[in-house]
Amino acid sequence: MNFLERLRPAVVNGLRELRANKIRSLLSMSGIILGVASLVAMVTVVQGMVGNFRQFVDAMGGIEKITVDKQPLPKEQEHLAELSEGITMRDVDRLRRTVPLVRNISPEARVGFEKLAFDGRETSTYVNGVTADYLPVAKRWVDPGQGRFISDLDVLNLNDVIVLGSAVVPDLFPPNVDPVGQVVKVRGRRFTVIGILNNIEGSGMQIRSASSRGSGGSWRWRNSGVFIPVSTALTKFNGNDRLSGLGLRIADPDQLRDAVEQTERTLLAAHKGLRDFSITTNEQTLEDFRKTEVAFKLSLGGVAGISLFVGGIGIMNVMLASINERIREIGVRKAVGARGSDLFLQFLAEAAVVSVVGGLLGLLVSTGIVGVMNYILTQALPTGAVATLDWAIMAQGLAFSVVIGLVAGVYPALRAARLDPIEALRHE
Amino acid sequence: MTSLISIRGLRKTYRMGDENVHALAGVDLDFAAGEFVAILGPSGSGKSTLMHILGFMDTPSEGSIVFEGEEVARLGADRRAWYRSNRVGFVFQSFNLLPRLTVLENVALPLLYRERPDAEAAAAAARVALERVGMSHRLDHRPGQLSGGERQRVAIARAIVGSPAIIFADEPTGNLDVRNVDLVLDLLGSLIQEGITVVLVTHDLSVAERARRVITMRAGLVQEDRQR
Numbered sequence: 001m002n003f004l005e006r007l008r009p010a011v012v013n014g015l016r017e018l019r020a021n022k023i024r025s026l027l028s029m030s031g032i033i034l035g036v037a038s039l040v041a042m043v044t045v046v047q048g049m050v051g052n053f054r055q056f057v058d059a060m061g062g063i064e065k066i067t068v069d070k071q072p073l074p075k076e077q078e079h080l081a082e083l084s085e086g087i088t089m090r091d092v093d094r095l096r097r098t099v100p101l102v103r104n105i106s107p108e109a110r111v112g113f114e115k116l117a118f119d120g121r122e123t124s125t126y127v128n129g130v131t132a133d134y135l136p137v138a139k140r141w142v143d144p145g146q147g148r149f150i151s152d153l154d155v156l157n158l159n160d161v162i163v164l165g166s167a168v169v170p171d172l173f174p175p176n177v178d179p180v181g182q183v184v185k186v187r188g189r190r191f192t193v194i195g196i197l198n199n200i201e202g203s204g205m206q207i208r209s210a211s212s213r214g215s216g217g218s219w220r221w222r223n224s225g226v227f228i229p230v231s232t233a234l235t236k237f238n239g240n241d242r243l244s245g246l247g248l249r250i251a252d253p254d255q256l257r258d259a260v261e262q263t264e265r266t267l268l269a270a271h272k273g274l275r276d277f278s279i280t281t282n283e284q285t286l287e288d289f290r291k292t293e294v295a296f297k298l299s300l301g302g303v304a305g306i307s308l309f310v311g312g313i314g315i316m317n318v319m320l321a322s323i324n325e326r327i328r329e330i331g332v333r334k335a336v337g338a339r340g341s342d343l344f345l346q347f348l349a350e351a352a353v354v355s356v357v358g359g360l361l362g363l364l365v366s367t368g369i370v371g372v373m374n375y376i377l378t379q380a381l382p383t384g385a386v387a388t389l390d391w392a393i394m395a396q397g398l399a400f401s402v403v404i405g406l407v408a409g410v411y412p413a414l415r416a417a418r419l420d421p422i423e424a425l426r427h428e
Numbered sequence: 429m430t431s432l433i434s435i436r437g438l439r440k441t442y443r444m445g446d447e448n449v450h451a452l453a454g455v456d457l458d459f460a461a462g463e464f465v466a467i468l469g470p471s472g473s474g475k476s477t478l479m480h481i482l483g484f485m486d487t488p489s490e491g492s493i494v495f496e497g498e499e500v501a502r503l504g505a506d507r508r509a510w511y512r513s514n515r516v517g518f519v520f521q522s523f524n525l526l527p528r529l530t531v532l533e534n535v536a537l538p539l540l541y542r543e544r545p546d547a548e549a550a551a552a553a554a555r556v557a558l559e560r561v562g563m564s565h566r567l568d569h570r571p572g573q574l575s576g577g578e579r580q581r582v583a584i585a586r587a588i589v590g591s592p593a594i595i596f597a598d599e600p601t602g603n604l605d606v607r608n609v610d611l612v613l614d615l616l617g618s619l620i621q622e623g624i625t626v627v628l629v630t631h632d633l634s635v636a637e638r639a640r641r642v643i644t645m646r647a648g649l650v651q652e653d654r655q656r
Contacts, residue, residue, distance in 0.1 A: 005544070005545055006545070009540060009545070009547070016528060017528075020528055328524065329526055331524075332524045332525075332526060333526075333537070333541075334485075334509070334512070335483075335485065335512060335518050335524070336512065336513060336518070336537050336538040336541065336586065337509055337510070337512040337513020337514070337538050337541035337542070337590075338509065338513075338541045339505070339506050339509040339541070340505060340506070340509075341506075342509075342541055421485050422480050422485050422486060425520070425524065
């Protein structure tokens with residue numbers, strides 16, 4: 001209570017000093033201004049980046065996705081190549097039975113980059129054989145009114161049905177034709193279009209290429225491709241039972257490690273110990289992103305930290321100079337009854353006022369920096385803003401500057417508090 | 429008259445290089461409430477040291493000071509600050525007003541260093557004190573806008589705003605012209621009617637003559653103590 005009563009006049013006094021020495025105050029604040037500005041801009045941009053990473057990982061199936069791919073045997077097993085059966089639908093059954101942590105298994109059989117034809121129009125895209133489980137594993141869906149996805153029955157019956165990626169539609173069909181129910185030709189085989197996958201519109205990690213402009217933007221790679229039943233792909237195109245890979249979706253991301261281990265053991269046992277498959281997760285990708293994030297934070301944080309440190313020294317320097325100029329004032333204040341603690345508080349409050357005002361100016365500058373960075377990034381990348389300032393970060397930046405100001409103010413304030421009043425009054 | 433301050437065997441020794449300097453070499457004095465006293469002496473006589481010790485700005489090396497019945501010779505810094513803001517006022521040769529504060533703020537300053545500062549009450553008291561010294565028409569001026577005589581009157585207002593028991597005026601007329609010298613000395617002299625003890629510290633005999641009691645100091649000792 002008493003402390004607050006003493007604080008208010010000290011702050012008022014600090015503002016008065018600030019006003020009386022505008023140029024000097026601004027100079028002493030410059031370090032804090034730049035420090036806070038770079039700190040806030042840095043955290044904002046890094047956070048924006050990390051947000052984009054997350055979105056990217058999510059678009060790749062998220063952290064709860066495990067990918068099993070076929071791979072050539074390692075050197076020491078090469079002589080056993082004839083024993084390798086590759087990844088097959090039998091593996092899918094085994095995993096279903098032995099790895100309860102896995103919720104969905106999506107077998108995938110790549111047919112290849114094929115030409116699709118409809119009524120004289122043509123386009124080329126990837127053709128994949130999948131099952132109904134593709135949707136939950138890839139986190140995709142078919143929007144209402146856009147037909148349906150491949151069903152278990154389609155797989156069982158080797159149906160000649162096809163689901164199109166949204167980016168394929170405008171290349172193959174005139175705008176006034178509803179693709180669902182139409183028949184397209186793939187390698188001369190007639191497939192009935194039963195649905196269109198949802199369109200992914202991302203604002204996240206941008207993968208730029210010359211062809212990425214236009215519909216779907218840079219997410220075109222996710223929206224292209226067509227899907228047929230895996231059984232159809234294997235028997236009618238590939239002519240063998242080897243899958244190109246499996247996508248697994250686990251129920252609980254915390255059990256990713258266990259699920260990977262169980263999957264690996266099951267497959268190794270089923271494959272007679274042959275390592276003709278690889279298992280990857282997005283964990284590694286996410287981990288790489290995290291490392292990048294940490295590296296960014298450390299390097300940029302270092303820069304911000306140094307400028308805040310320099311800012312603190314600037315404040316201390318100016319406070320010491322200011323005290324030297326006001327030794328007589330300190331003497332007078334002591335003579336009329338000020339205690340050491342009163343003067344300590346007065347000068348500490350002055351340092352705090354300088355740092356708060358500096359911090360606020362720094363926030364102002366940081367909005368400018370973030371704005372410019374966003375402008376540059378959106379010029380380079382066609383869609384989506386990259387970073388937005390949020391209040392929590394700005395509050396942190398301000399708090400940082402206040403702490404710096406207080407720390408920097410302690411020594412000068414102590415000097416003022418300890419001045420001998422008689423000596424101080426004699427000072428010219 | 430009742431005794432306000434009673435000092436016995438007061439000594440103050442400074443160490444200057446290898447030598448001990450005895451600024452006060454055993455002083456015994458009594459000051460009554462409402463007395464108008466001048467302490468006269470050349471520089472180095474110990475009069476300033478005596479004023480600083482009696483004004484709670486410094487502590488003696490030896491001896492006893494009884495102030496309003498309490499032994500105060502060995503008080504800590506915060507306690508001495510309390511006495512400065514509550515019981516003592518200072519008037520300086522160079523006025524020592526704070527240039528950034530207005531006249532009113534300068535005068536109210538001592539009250540803001542008390543335990544329970546009340547800005548409004550302090551401003552009200554400052555107005556009364558400025559009225560008392562005839563400066564109530566300059567409340568919002570800065571010290572730089574005032575003449576020397578006016579500044580010293582403001583300084584006197586600051587000294588009396590906290591109803592002190594004693595005021596020390598250290599060469600209060602040293603920077604003033606003749607007309608203002610009389611005005612300021614009359615003003616100081618009139619304060620004893622309010623029961624305030626006024627101590628003029630000066631090396632100027634003509635100034636000292638205005639007091640009713642003149643204490644002459646030399647080499648850290650009281651040489652003469654005469655009532656007029």
